[in-house]
Amino acid sequence: MDVEDFQYPPDRSAAYTIVEISMFEGRSMETKKDLIQQLYKQIHEKLLLPVHDLEITIFETPRAHWGIRGLPGDELELNYSVEV
Incomplete structure (x- = not known):
């Protein structure tokens, strides 16, 4: 399938991108709004992607719904601090 075969909304360009976190x-x-604003800023500056061609979605789940290093996320001891 070629890039030309992909569909995107009529008010977006072929550079239309969705970022899911x-x-x-x-x-x-x-904190989440700041992350979104920083991503828009950095992606636009570094990749020259127009902001109207970018959508960002954050999906939050409980730690217990993650499996990391062989453990449920809520049982995992991180060796770094997560400031929320």
């Missing part, structure tokens, strides 16, 4: 739940609304 999966993360543990618990971060503040302010």
